[in-house]
Amino acid sequence: MPGHAIEITDLAFHWPGHAVPCLDIPRLVVAAGERLFLHGPSGSGKSTLLNLIGGVLRPDCGRLRVLGHDLSALAPHARDRWRADHLGFIFQQFNLLPWMSALDNVTLPCTFSPRRAAEATRNASLDDEAGRLLTRLGLPESHWRQPARRLSVGQQQRVAAARALLGRPELIVADEPTSALDAELQQAFIDLLLQETAASGSALVFVSHDRRLAAHFDRCTGMTEINRAAAHGG
Numbered sequence: 001m002p003g004h005a006i007e008i009t010d011l012a013f014h015w016p017g018h019a020v021p022c023l024d025i026p027r028l029v030v031a032a033g034e035r036l037f038l039h040g041p042s043g044s045g046k047s048t049l050l051n052l053i054g055g056v057l058r059p060d061c062g063r064l065r066v067l068g069h070d071l072s073a074l075a076p077h078a079r080d081r082w083r084a085d086h087l088g089f090i091f092q093q094f095n096l097l098p099w100m101s102a103l104d105n106v107t108l109p110c111t112f113s114p115r116r117a118a119e120a121t122r123n124a125s126l127d128d129e130a131g132r133l134l135t136r137l138g139l140p141e142s143h144w145r146q147p148a149r150r151l152s153v154g155q156q157q158r159v160a161a162a163r164a165l166l167g168r169p170e171l172i173v174a175d176e177p178t179s180a181l182d183a184e185l186q187q188a189f190i191d192l193l194l195q196e197t198a199a200s201g202s203a204l205v206f207v208s209h210d211r212r213l214a215a216h217f218d219r220c221t222g223m224t225e226i227n228r229a230a231a232h233g234g
């Protein structure tokens, strides 16, 4: 098992056409199983950093290792496969398939990843394990077979979280998934995410512009602390 979920050294990234770099990060390490809260104002490069971690974008230079791997060294197909095997991504807009049931949205990554399917079905069937997570996250069984588009924002958020958690990927990345919820629901959702990642031993990088949500994480850091480009107003 690698010692680090994420290891960044001297990473730089600029968007094409932008004169100033978006990210200039001398060092960022997230330990295996660590839950990190990363805050920063809108435009400070949080989503860009998560896309680099997910292998969607490539750094201009520097070292970026995710679970010990350099994703930019993999061919696109191998990178997609690696992502399905090891990474749970909770997007800001959830990215559920609207016509598909809540349950089928949750189990979808396991159809791309036999590794995650095997992990998810160690003690139960795939649907039972998806149902266990949805129950833990507070989505009643009466909603499991409804198309995702018929669910409320808060319910869709629970489906997105269960999808990311199913099969215990070693790293969960969450990009402002609580921004559409009121404050009380936000903290309750985060506490559930922390409990589930603790139970599965997954590392978690949770990104938000609202640092008041940072309670209960192992560590809290800001883009202005880790990103020299943000510190200089880039």
Ligand SMILES: Nc1ncnc2c1ncn2[C@@H]1O[C@H](COP(=O)(O)OP(=O)(O)O)[C@@H](O)[C@H]1O
Pocket (backbone or CB within 6 Å): 015, 016, 022, 040, 041, 042, 043, 044, 045, 046, 047, 048, 049
């Ligand atoms: N697809 C893109 N093309 C060009 N510039 C982008 C793109 N996405 C983000 N940026 C720029 O990168 C900077 C950081 O954006 P982003 O990572 O989305 O910040 P945050 O998630 O913290 O709000 C912004 O200046 C933004 O304009």
Ligand SMILES: [Mg+2]
Pocket (backbone or CB within 6 Å): 046, 047, 048, 175, 176
């Ligand atoms: Mg963002």
